Amino acid sequence: GNSVTQMEGPVTLSEEAFLTINCTYTATGYPSLFWYVQYPGEGLQLLLKATKADDKGSNKGFEATYRKETTSFHLEKGSVQVSDSAVYFCARGNFNKFYFGSGTKLNVKP
Amino acid sequence: DGGITQSPKYLFRKEGQNVTLSCEQNLNHDAMYWYRQDPGQGLRLIYYSQIVNDFQKGDIAEGYSVSREKKESFPLTVTSAQKNPTAFYLCASSSGGQRQETQYFGPGTRLLVL
Numbered sequence: 060g061n062s063v064t065q066m067e068g069p070v071t072l073s074e075e076a077f078l079t080i081n082c083t084y085t086a087t088g089y090p091s092l093f094w095y096v097q098y099p100g101e102g103l104q105l106l107l108k109a110t111k112a113d114d115k116g117s118n119k120g121f122e123a124t125y126r127k128e129t130t131s132f133h134l135e136k137g138s139v140q141v142s143d144s145a146v147y148f149c150a151r152g153n154f155n156k157f158y159f160g161s162g163t164k165l166n167v168k169p
Numbered sequence: 170d171g172g173i174t175q176s177p178k179y180l181f182r183k184e185g186q187n188v189t190l191s192c193e194q195n196l197n198h199d200a201m202y203w204y205r206q207d208p209g210q211g212l213r214l215i216y217y218s219q220i221v222n223d224f225q226k227g228d229i230a231e232g233y234s235v236s237r238e239k240k241e242s243f244p245l246t247v248t249s250a251q252k253n254p255t256a257f258y259l260c261a262s263s264s265g266g267q268r269q270e271t272q273y274f275g276p277g278t279r280l281l282v283l
Contacts, residue, residue, distance in 0.1 A: 102175075103259065105272075152270075
């Protein structure tokens with residue numbers, strides 16, 4: 060099948076802590092993989108993406124590496140800030156459609 | 170500035186009423202999409218369009234209708250047949266094609282039932 064599974068939240072961290080949000084996918088072929096971020100009451104914003112195996116997407120201190128052998132695309136950040144508090148969605152492309160994970164809410168405390 | 174606009178930001182629907190949500194993009198994208206998001210949930214695809222005058226049903230099309238008469242516009246009508254329309258509706262667009270291009274999202278419309 061075609062699906063995306065990401066860790067359930069909420070994830071609560073203190074400022075400057077290390078963040079990992081797990082994401083795994085099932086797919087045939089080589090889908091493009093994406094992380095989006097959603098702030099309260101807003102649409103989704105692209106955070107980063109990777110289009111082939113072993114690619115690393117990065118933006119604003121966030122990183123994710125496309126791991127075909129483990130079908131994973133885990134999101135990481137070395138030191139989170141209060142302003143990173145949001146909901147994060149993992150997604151995979153499938154020709155003309157996207158499949159989204161259920162979202163992981165991140166709360167960062169000062 | 171290029172982008173996607175959705176209007177209105179909030180929309181109220183009475184029982185038995187059809188309402189239309191607007192989505193406009195000036196990114197010159199071929200493909201456009203409508204998603205529904207329920208509280209604490211992910212996104213579910215309602216309809217998508219790869220090209221003008223053509224569109225396909227997504228995973229939850231029942232009770233919704235769309236049109237794609239212009240490249241930049243993809244309005245969504247929530248009909249009276251949709252019994253649970255309260256949700257956050259997101260429109261997106263991409264350059265389309267077979268390359269799984271990035272989807273860009275509008276700010277969303279929140280639909281509430283009176």
